[in-house]
Amino acid sequence: MASRNPRVTVLGGGSWGTTIGSLAARNTETVLWARNEETVTDINERSRNSRYLQDIPVTKTLRATTDLEEAVAEADVLVLGVPSQHSRGVLEQVTKHVRPWVPVVSLVKGLEQGSSKRMTAIVEEVMPGHPAGVLAGPNIAREVLQGYAAAATIAMPEHRQAEMLQELFRTNLFRVYTTTDVTGVEYAGSLKNVYAIAVGVGDGLEAGDNTRAMVITRALREMTRLGVSLGGDAMTFNGLAGMGDLIATCTSPFSRNRTVGVGLAQGKSLDQIAAEMNQVAEGVKTVATVMKLAAEQGIDLPIAREMDAVLNHGQPVKETYRGLLRQAPGHEVHGDEW
Numbered sequence: 001m002a003s004r005n006p007r008v009t010v011l012g013g014g015s016w017g018t019t020i021g022s023l024a025a026r027n028t029e030t031v032l033w034a035r036n037e038e039t040v041t042d043i044n045e046r047s048r049n050s051r052y053l054q055d056i057p058v059t060k061t062l063r064a065t066t067d068l069e070e071a072v073a074e075a076d077v078l079v080l081g082v083p084s085q086h087s088r089g090v091l092e093q094v095t096k097h098v099r100p101w102v103p104v105v106s107l108v109k110g111l112e113q114g115s116s117k118r119m120t121a122i123v124e125e126v127m128p129g130h131p132a133g134v135l136a137g138p139n140i141a142r143e144v145l146q147g148y149a150a151a152a153t154i155a156m157p158e159h160r161q162a163e164m165l166q167e168l169f170r171t172n173l174f175r176v177y178t179t180t181d182v183t184g185v186e187y188a189g190s191l192k193n194v195y196a197i198a199v200g201v202g203d204g205l206e207a208g209d210n211t212r213a214m215v216i217t218r219a220l221r222e223m224t225r226l227g228v229s230l231g232g233d234a235m236t237f238n239g240l241a242g243m244g245d246l247i248a249t250c251t252s253p254f255s256r257n258r259t260v261g262v263g264l265a266q267g268k269s270l271d272q273i274a275a276e277m278n279q280v281a282e283g284v285k286t287v288a289t290v291m292k293l294a295a296e297q298g299i300d301l302p303i304a305r306e307m308d309a310v311l312n313h314g315q316p317v318k319e320t321y322r323g324l325l326r327q328a329p330g331h332e333v334h335g336d337e338w
């Protein structure tokens with residue numbers, strides 16, 4: 001890393017890219033690349049991103065630009081903050097302008113449709129030689145930006161690099177832990193969205209607090225079974241990126257994924273929900289990929305399967321919990337049942 005203060009460049013001017021940019025700008029020089037001119041002007045002139053984060057102020061020194069080449073050419077650290085289905089395209093645009101040793105930290109909680117790849121695998125493909133990692137945890141953007149205490153974990157293949165990057169993102173109120181389990185953190189972050197939709201469906205059907213706790217707990221088991229079989233560490237799923245984020249996303253009224261589930265239970269169509277929200281809910285597209293990965297691993301994921309049936313195969317939402325309750329429970333820890 002450079003001897004001057006490292007420059008962080010965040011790609012993506014949505015709610016989370018802006019929030020992470022704001023945190024990093026407290027510690028070091030930070031540039032945010034957004035494609036929307038109004039967002040750039042809003043950040044540069046008013047220290048706001050009102051489109052995504054209403055009137056919550058961002059750090060005054062955070063600078064934004066629509067010029068991708070200018071944003072990345074001098075970067076010492078690249079942060080990927082665009083939704084999963086657009087990440088490859090953005091990385092392809094930036095790769096020729098970035099210096100070869102620059103690490104890439106993904107904020108993305110989704111998998112690429114078709115290839116089923118995690119974002120760090122895409123970085124390795126599109127930007128070979130760049131160290132690739134991920135920052136994830138229970139981090140509802142607006143709460144972090146408002147300054148409520150929160151924590152996340154940064155995963156890099158080399159622990160020393162995770163420790164260096166930790167310093168760029170942490171503040172008194174945003175605690176950044178380190179790990180080398182990139183695979184586990186990425187799968188945990190992506191999988192929890194699918195289960196937040198399931199919990200939203202339960203909440204929308206007014207199924208009650210015990211049901212919510214049951215689904216969250218059994219969801220964690222499903223996430224862990226798939227994530228471990230794909231190479232993640234089981235302990236990661238019990239940590240901030242797993243259990244922590246599952247709790248936040250399944251219970252927060254601000255979660256977009258949970259909101260999708262609530263909307264479906266209220267009889268809204270996916271198009272209607274997407275139009276009302278105007279933000280990404282990664283779990284909607286992740287569920288089919290998760291089913292594909294589970295089939296390849298020979299693992300049954302009953303809760304995810306019900307969400308796939310609702311989202312992709314026209315199953316009426318009211319059938320969801322009926323379907324699950326028909327299954328007999330097995331061994332709590334070792335069983336394959338939900």
Ligand SMILES: NC(=O)C1=CN([C@@H]2O[C@H](COP(=O)(O)OP(=O)(O)OC[C@H]3O[C@@H](n4cnc5c(N)ncnc54)[C@H](O)[C@@H]3O)[C@@H](O)[C@H]2O)C=CC1
Nearest residue numbers: 013014015016017081082086107108109139140141279280
């Ligand atoms: N919002 C949150 O609380 C958190 C979000 N995340 C994850 O961060 C990632 C980004 O999500 P958000 O910022 O919340 O999304 P968002 O919906 O708030 O914003 C997405 C941003 O990406 C931009 N974008 C979309 N396609 C693009 C393209 N082809 N080129 C350039 N820019 C493009 C949009 O213009 C928008 O600025 C997602 O994977 C999400 O799961 C992770 C932690 C917290």
Ligand SMILES: O=C(CO)COP(=O)(O)O
Nearest residue numbers: 137138139140255256257
């Ligand atoms: O990842 C998040 C919180 O950690 C944000 O969740 P949603 O995308 O469901 O809003």
